[in-house]
Amino acid sequence: MSTVSVSVTVNGELRTHEVEPRVLLVHYLRDVLRLTGTHVGCDTSNCGACTVILDGAAVKSCTVLAVQARGGEITTIEGLAAPGEPFSAVQQGFHQEHGLQCGFCTPGMIMACTALLGENPDPTEHEIRHALEGNLCRCTGYQMIVNSVRWAAEHPDGIVPESSDAASSAPSTQGAGS
Amino acid sequence: MSLIGARVLRKEDPNLITGRGQFVDDITPAGTVVMAFVMSTEPHSRIVNIHSADALALPGVLAVWTAADIAELSTLGLPGLGRPLLATDVVRFVGEPVAVVVAETKYIAADAAQLVIVDYESMPAAPSITTALADGAPVLHSVLGGNTVFDQPFVDDLAADFAAAPHTASLHLVNNRCAAVPIEPNACLADWGPSGLTLWATFQAPHHLRNTVAAYFGIPQDTTRVITPDVGGGFGAKINFVPEYFLACALSRKLARPVKYTQTRSECQVLMYHGRAQEQDVDVAYDDDARLLALRVRVTQDQGAYPDPTGMGLPVLTTAMAAGCYKIPKVAISWRNVVTNTTPVAAYRGAGRPEASYLIERIVDLVADQSGIDPVEVRRRNFIPTDEFPYATHSPLAVYDSGNFAGAMTELLTLFDYDALKAEQARRRNTRDEKLIGIGFSSWLEIAAFGPPGSLEGFGHLGSWESVQIRVQPDGSAIIYTGASPHGQGTVTTFAQIAAGELGIPFDKISVRHGDTATVPQGIGTMGSRATAVGGEGVRTASVRVVERAKVIAAHILEADPADIVLEGDGFAVNGTPSHSVPWSEVAWKSFRPLEIPTDSEPGSLDITVFQQVPNFSFPSGAYCCTVEIDRGTGEIEITGMYLVDDCGTVINPLLAEGQVHGGVAQGIAQALYEGISYDENGLPQNSTLMDYLIPAATELPSYTDGRVNTPTPNNGLGAKGIGESGSVGAPPAVVNAVVDALSHLGVQHLDMPITPLAVWNVLEEAK
Amino acid sequence: MIPVSFDYVEATSVEHALALFAEHDDSKFLAGGHSLVPMMKLRLVSSSVLIDIGRITELSYIEDRGDHIAVGALTRHREVEGSSLLAEHLGLLAHVAGQVGDPQVRNRGTLGGSLVHGDPAADLPSAALALGASMVITGAGGTRVVPAAEFFVNFLETAVGDGELLTEIRFPKRTGDGWAYQKFNRRAMDYAIVAVAVQLGQNPGIALVNMGSTPHFASAASAALAAGSPASAVADVVVEGTEAWNDANATREYREHLARVLTIRALAQTGYTS
DSSP states (O other), X not given: OOOEEEEEEETTEEEEEEEOTTOBHHHIIIIXXXXXXXXXXXXXXXXOTTEEEETTEEEETTSSBGGGGTTOEEXXXXXXXXXXXXOOHHHHHHHXXXXXXXXXXXXXXXXXXXXXXXXXXXXXXXXXXXXXXXXXXXXXXXXXXXXXXXXXXXXTTOOOOXXXXXXXXXXXXXXXXX | OOOTTOOOOOSSHHHHTTTOOOBGGGOOOTTOEEEEEEEOOOSSEEEEEEEOHHHHHSTTEEEEEEGGGGTTSOOBSSTTSOBOSSOOSEEOSTTOEEEEEEESSHHHHHHHHHHOEEEEEEOOOOOSHHHHHSTTOOOSOGGGSSXXXXXXXXXXXXXXXHHHOSEEEEEEEXXXXXXXXXXXXXXXEEEEETTEEEEEEOOSOHHHHHHHHHHHHTOOGGGEEEEOOBOOOOTTTTXXXXXXXXXXXXXXXXXXXXXXXXOOHHHHHHHSOEEOOEEEEEEEEEOTTOOEEEEEEEEEEEOOSSOOHHHHHHHXXXXXXXXXXXXXXXXXXEEEEEOOSSOOBOOOTTTTHHHHHHHHHHXXXXXXXXXXXXXXXXXHHHBOOGGGOSEEOSSTTOEEOOOOXXXXXXXXXXXXXXXXXXXXXXXXXXXXXXXXXXXXXXXEEOOBOOOXXXXXXXXXXSOXXXXXXXXXXXXXXXXXXXXXXXXXXXXXXXXXXXXXXXXXXXXXXXXXXESBTTTSSOOOOSOTTOIIIIIIHHHHHHHHHHHHHHHHHHHHHHTSOGGGEEEETTEEEETTEEEEEEEHHHHHHHTTOGGGSOTTSOTTOSEEEEEEOOSSOBOOEEEEEEEEEEOTTTOOEEEEEEEEEEEOBSOSOHHHHHHHHHHHHHHHHHHHHTOOOOBOTTSOBSOOSTTTSOOOOTTTSOOOEEEEOOOOOTTSSSOBOOOTTHHHHHHHHHHHHHHHHHHGGGTOOOOOSSOOHHHHHHHHHHHO | OOOOOOEEEEOSXXXXXXXXXXXXXXXXXXXXXXXXXXXXXXXXXXXXXXXXXXXXXXXXXXXEOSSEEEEETTOBHHHHHHOHHHHHHOHHHHHHHTTSSOHHHHHXXXXXXXXXXXXXXXXXXXXXXXXXXXXXXXXXXXXXXXXXXXXXXXXXXXXXXXTOEEEEEEEEXXXXXXXXXXXXXXXXXXXXXXXXXXXXXXXXXXXXXXXXXXXXXXXXXXXXHHTTOOHHHHHHTTTTXXXXXXXXXXXXXXXXXXXXXXXHHHHHHHTOOO
């Protein structure tokens, strides 16, 4: 069994490992780096639960070999907001607009939405739906995911306005919550 | 302050939106090894030989087991028709586990599984109800003689009533087999060490699993721990016992290593229990005014290869709910369960009730079509009047608690302009190629709040109650432990909302814990839209009892009579003199200090456990309308409107309630237009990946227009009925009625689900 | 979900890639991997050695060459979709690239990878056919140019032979000419059940997706278009020579009907009048 050396920058940190060439990027992230926020929901590149951002573009990490990402920069869900920092606008939007239920598709969904807003900061509902055509959610029926992205577009700094009637219970940083 | 009805944001979210959720596959104790199945590629074959030497020889492989290696492990399911953990002698569906391999990594396990070669001797297969019931059909289980597991005949088939009726309508309906497709496929991790067994599983009922696993292996429950961490969707498909749970435990015991199994999607599609898979023969008799006189329903339930207790119950629920929202003087029901060479069938969101609403709402539309009376009007003429509750139906299971069916319909018609849409529909029909419009209604009703004594015991559960324990902490915060085991429903939030109002403790200082048999007292689980109506009621009950006890301590501190103590501000006060008060934090602190509570009290009294029961099921209902446009060139169906009036009684959190409805409606639309597990005539599954099993994405589903009426249930103090399954019950008939309506001018009276563009095009071609 | 084990080598240039291929038995080229990796995960395809050509940056470009535009084989769909040069001169190509799969797939998949895979259900081959593209194939013996119409040989088989690489695709400019792409599927993410690519102008072309075992150039319909026949007459002959199959989504008859309907719609979209 041959191995290859893979060096990638993940969430700002350079990581180097010897891996089998066949190792999928998603398994490298989950099993080698123990970054388990990126999920696997299918084996045919349909569900998008494994979406991460590689060199600025959203990719399905189940369809990329780890070795193909050599030298690349990867952002996973764990890297969207630094420890102790507020959520990103998209994360906050998913919280504000109930864009998740079971939460399993959510990391991939959030990464795809983050990539969308990076290219198109003010997408219409139609554009949002098409940008998410490669991400499946079984819980929400998508309407509230669309609302979540619109919230993020309207609050690019991710800050919940004081007047928001739902804010009383909305933890605004990672430190809060249940 | 009561938070019931408030749009509170979820406590569950922060971990899940930061990648800090913990699903089973995320957990990897030291020494964990990986288990993988060798699955049958044959629908019905004798196993001649299994060659596992090459797999065993692969470096990193720890074990390869076949049925011969686990002869002492018993079967699952019904006695005499049990499902073996690994196929013995015969495989009965494609996907059935034949062997299991354990290896150091998932990569080696996948390689090893491929190296196991199974020699089969093919036998004829019966992959459908029709082939299983045909003369000379191959028999799956010789003990049955044929393929019918159970047949409940009509007590009275109402032949005389139908013969005498002015009009009748009949439909043969196929309720398509569906896969639940939680985005997290099944997964488990068993760690059987010297001190006991811990099993992590993505499951909806941890105590049920704990009790069953302990009994299965004959080990004590106290050293058997089941943890259901974050669960990535269940939809009913994660309340059934599957071989992997028991095999992982057995392998962990044998190998003295933690053993993890993580299903791939392709495996999940053929291994996780399917749902629906029902055929229905429905007849209705009605008079000149389209008033329903009699209903006759014969259900044939496809059980798949091995009947499951839940699967056997599906037609019971369907036939119990067959009359829907309507007052029908005579109802006759009958059902049978049939085994086929397919994946076993059990609960999928709604479990038996979507099938019921579908049959009654389809045939009511047919009555409207045949009688020329508007479908809304036909429904109005037959609704059970609001003043006739509780309403006893033909079934002892279904005594409707409350409802306002006409009110929901009235509310629905405020959400869009029905008359204008009908006029536009008529105009378009007269054009050559403009899109056809269809308008479909569904006045649906379902049975929820599985909680009355006896309602779940038949499915093997310990009881039908739900447990809630409230422990007030010394600082005045509170932790709620519950046997409800949510997987997306938002129970952590809604239970905290209910408790906050009753306890007078701020929402932010209430945590809800679940999914661990080592910490939660006992539990039943989350299914059958029961968490809020049973468990939530338990939170209310327990909260009231906690407050009663807290008042005794507050009275002691305030030197007053407990009867005069009221909740006030951030604690307690003497009624009428708010300034004479003590904060919760002080009451809580002192509740643990023997010298500061009444001498006849014990420390730690602010800790209450209840096993909540409810006296009856509740019956959520609603009125939905779906509007569609059909492309006459391609047959493409586009949903242009989805109008949803739900009546789940009291709403705890409208944001979460809408989320539940949307998700259920999405699955209902999917069943109607996109999804359906099919087998070819040889029994080979045709859609075992998400490339060919069409879960709709955001591009395929519409925006939803939400409406609401509220008819509280008298069965619990909250008035909440349950909402988890509503959308999946109400949506399919609305969508199908809309498509049939769009094509009704061509003589179309029914199309089976999923209605594909091809099916529509075939209709359009025939009409030419 | 997990590919069979293989060895991996990285090519730094076209010549290097070809040399590596000669050196290793049972090897395959890996470009973006969005056709190959899914098949390897399902263990439908395996190979002893993968030669990664994905880092040969010299094969990623979109160049104006006067009468045509040359696109490097490793140019990603996303770059094709977003190219202003292509938008101006080859609107059909840019648009069709934007119809492939979903955004994540378009971010990784390459034009050459998609064409060499030769999938009759894929979008981009139809654009290459309708646009009369020329495929530049490089092998040990040098370079040869194959017209798109001769490129798709069999099911999942193209004119690119063992030890050869598709290196460049040349598209004659179609500046200002009408075009349309009509794709019919049940989910946006899916392969087309049927799609029709139409390019008007001096050498008009119509190509069909998923109407047989190879991507299909509708020669009779293209000729009718060149002759200025009415749209209905063009549609009448569009399925000539196709051998569409039956599957869960469509019968052959339905596919042929869809091809005709989509052709008429595509022509209407371009504003075509006979």
